[in-house]
Amino acid sequence: MTTFSAACIQMTSGTEPEENLKVSTDLIRAAIDAGADFVSTPEVTNMMEPYKVAAQEKAQLEEDDITLRAYRELADETGTWILAGSLVIRKPDDERLANRSFLIAPDGRIAARYDKIHMFDVSLDNGESHKESNAYAPGEKAVAVPTPWGTLGMAVCYDVRFSHLFQDLAIKGGASLFTVPAAFTYTTGKAHWHTLLKARAIENGAFVIASAQCGHHSEKRRTYGHSLIIDPWGDVLADGGEEPGFIIAPIDMDQVAKRRRQVPNLQNLRAYSLETPKSEPAPAV
Numbered sequence: 443m444t445t446f447s448a449a450c451i452q453m454t455s456g457t458e459p460e461e462n463l464k465v466s467t468d469l470i471r472a473a474i475d476a477g478a479d480f481v482s483t484p485e486v487t488n489m490m491e492p493y494k495v496a497a498q499e500k501a502q503l504e505e506d507d508i509t510l511r512a513y514r515e516l517a518d519e520t521g522t523w524i525l526a527g528s529l530v531i532r533k534p535d536d537e538r539l540a541n542r543s544f545l546i547a548p549d550g551r552i553a554a555r556y557d558k559i560h561m562f563d564v565s566l567d568n569g570e571s572h573k574e575s576n577a578y579a580p581g582e583k584a585v586a587v588p589t590p591w592g593t594l595g596m597a598v599c600y601d602v603r604f605s606h607l608f609q610d611l612a613i614k615g616g617a618s619l620f621t622v623p624a625a626f627t628y629t630t631g632k633a634h635w636h637t638l639l640k641a642r643a644i645e646n647g648a649f650v651i652a653s654a655q656c657g658h659h660s661e662k663r664r665t666y667g668h669s670l671i672i673d674p675w676g677d678v679l680a681d682g683g684e685e686p687g688f689i690i691a692p693i694d695m696d697q698v699a700k701r702r703r704q705v706p707n708l709q710n711l712r713a714y715s716l717e718t719p720k721s722e723p724a725p726a727v
């Protein structure tokens with residue numbers, strides 16, 4: 443099978459998992475009705491909770507999480523692949539949470555899990571600052587998982603800024619498509635989002651499916667939206683704009699080999715040494 447229909451749902455998650463589940467389920471069903479074989483949800487679909495203590499109280503172990511359970515049932519009922527972009531999940535052995543992406547197969551089985559590796563610890567000039575590592579334990583394993591259409595490399599949000607992760611997933615993991623669910627800030631999204639995602643698609647000759655949070659989650663938190671589906675040439679097949687909804691696009695996996703034949707940069711990689719010559723003092727005049 444080389445072609446399928448991929449969808450991204452875009453939403454403004456709030457602090458309550460029940461409410462987020464209702465909104466996301468309606469959008470997933472709408473995307474499936476529109477013909478999607480694969481539907482992704484954004485980062486932290488189940489809970490956009492700025493307060494660490496509240497998030498820790500609400501987060502559930504994997505086996506108790508209502509969103510994961512509902513998505514597994516929905517995948518099984520509809521025969522659709524669902525990527526729970528990420529869910530905030532309690533870890534049994536750590537007071538920090540996991541920012542975990544789940545690939546759910548059409549029979550409801552969890553085909554893969556990936557914990558976001560790179561933590562968004564930044565302070566922006568506009569006063570916005572995030573310290574994700576306060577509340578979350580970073581993952582330590584990259585994940586490339588087989589699907590009927592090709593190998594999927596899993597990433598989450600800030601991971602998109604670490605190009606070597608994607609190159610490892612493509613070369614060592616054999617990935618020909620990537621998922622990058624996100625909750626990009628409005629400021630950094632406007633400046634960097636499209637460029638970063640296109641670059642990951644182009645440099646690896648792979649499809650990118652990136653489902654995004656959008657809009658105002660609280661007074662201090664606004665996300666950029668613009669869920670994107672990008673082909674291996676870097677062309678945008680669908681862009682979700684700034685409002686909640688879903689996007690859908692046909693994916694022809696034959697384009698991966700075609701593109702990699704035309705520009706075989708993954709094969710033209712070379713090892714090199716690095717020199718760091720000390721600069722000579724400027725000659726006195």
Ligand SMILES: O=C(O)CNC(=O)[C@H](CS)NC(=O)CCC(=O)C(=O)O
Pocket residue numbers: 485486489490491492562572573574599600603625626627630631
């Ligand atoms: O905190 C939450 O509730 C949900 N998690 C997020 O929003 C995450 C971690 S703070 N956001 C990002 O990684 C944005 C990256 C980004 O915007 C960039 O790389 O520019």
